[in-house]
Amino acid sequence: MVIALDIKELVKYPFLKESEQLVRKQFESLDRFLAGPRGGEALKHAEERVLDALAGKKEFRDDEAHQVSPEIEIASYALARMLVSCNGDRMLIDRLTRFEARRALHFLEAEEPEKKQYIAQSVGLDIGRGTIPVSGYVELVAQLRDSRWRLINRDVRAGIVTLDTDERDELLRERIRVVLTRQLPLKVPKSLCEQFAPITAGITAAYQQQILEQFGAVEENAFPPCIGSLIAAITAGTNLPHMGRFAVTAFLHTIGLSPTEIVGMFQRAPDFDVGKTMYQVEHISGRSGTEYTPxxxxxxxxxxxxxxxxxxxxxVSHPLSYYRIKKNDKKKQP
Ligand code: SF4
Known part of the structure; x- marks a missing residue:
């Protein structure tokens, strides 16, 4: 069956090759396009796209993709990718690809099965029958930490994993995210990044403000001994194994520390890498849509x-219970 998407449908899935071809025609001369009113409109929409991604936008309206003309909408997708590529921050790239994947899934949920299958196949996924071979499944869920995705918790028969409809959608969203992430950052000419600098600076400022707004009152004296010991080990420059890092990160996130504050704690670890650590901390802190509890x-x-x-x-049976009880006890003390 041949599936043809018209331009109004392509705006919902700007990552498809058909959308890309359409945008390439627009960008025959990118300089000229950007210098004109349509270019300015597309750039403004691209900035909004990145800011929506930063804000973790999860709710989409059905008319979402039709606020501007289809050409501008698709061009804004391409320009948003350039903006985050010029910025170069992995977190920003990650936020944008997750946003684009969530946005696409919003529209996909309402699509006819054939169209949905076509779009899934265009990102290299074939789960139309609700089954997937184990090898493909394992690769697909590699970055999903929720225990329900672990192979041991799945219904696997003769090397095939069965998925329900919601799970198929979740994996389709994940596949779109992975494909889009692999494509970024783009190699954007330096002159173009300089032209975008006022916009990328605004995006960076918005990101920083968002992080600062997350600061919350934390009672360090109420930390359970296990977490206290882990933090002491980190600040002494000990290289903690993954589970130790995960436990302390998830704990600190759950009680309200911002990713920046948590990253600050890891600063003295011997293999400290700010970009990598921020990425891991953000991942555990729920940027993937799944928040990990300690x-x-x-x-x-x-x-x-x-x-x-x-x-x-x-x-107690949980470090968080320890923290809650101790914090409340401290409040009651005169
Ligand atoms: S019992 Fe629980 S809260 Fe106490 S040190 Fe052990 S893990 Fe931490």
Whole structure:
């Protein structure tokens, strides 16, 4: 069956090759396009696109893709990719690809099965029958940490994994994200990045402001001993294994520390890399749409992370419970 998408449909899926071809025609002379009113409109829409991505926009309207002309809408997708490429921040790229994947899924959910299947196949995914071979499945869920995606928790028969409709949609969104992420950053000419500088500076400022607004009151004296020990190890410059980093990051995020504050704690780790650490912290902090809760006391014990237990530990099964109780007790103290 031949599937043909008209321009009004292409605006919903600007990452398709058909959309790209359409944009290439527009960009025969990018300089001329940008110098004209349509270029200015597209650039403004591209900036809004990046800011929506930064804000973690999750709700989309059905008329979302028709606020401007289809050509401008598709051009804004291409320009948004250039803006984040000029900025070069991996977090920003990641935010944009997640936004684009969520946006695409909003429209895909209302599509006829054939069209949905066509778009899925165009990003290299074939899950129309609700099944996927184990090898493809494992690759697809590699960055999804929710335990329900683990192979051990799946219905696997004869090397095939079965998925329900919602899971198919989630994996399609993930596949779109992965494909778009692989394409970025683009090699944008330096002169063009200089031209975009006022916009990219505004985007960076918005990002910083967003991080600062996340600051919350944290009671360090109420940290459970396990978390206190992990933080002490990090600040002493010890190289913690992954589970230790994960436990402390998820804990600090859950009680309200911003990614920047958490990254600040990792600064003294011997292999500290700000970009990589921020990326991991943001991932654990829920940028993927899944927020990771810190491990329970039982899991902490399994990984050898339950240390320096105190009396209060006997009453809790989760480090967060320890923190809540201790914080409340401190409030009651005169
Ligand atoms: S019992 Fe729980 S809260 Fe206490 S140290 Fe062990 S893991 Fe942490």
């Amino acid at each position: 491990p329970s006391c039982a899991t902490m014990r399994t990984f050898g992370l339950c240390v320096n237990r105190e009396k209060l530990c006997e009453r």
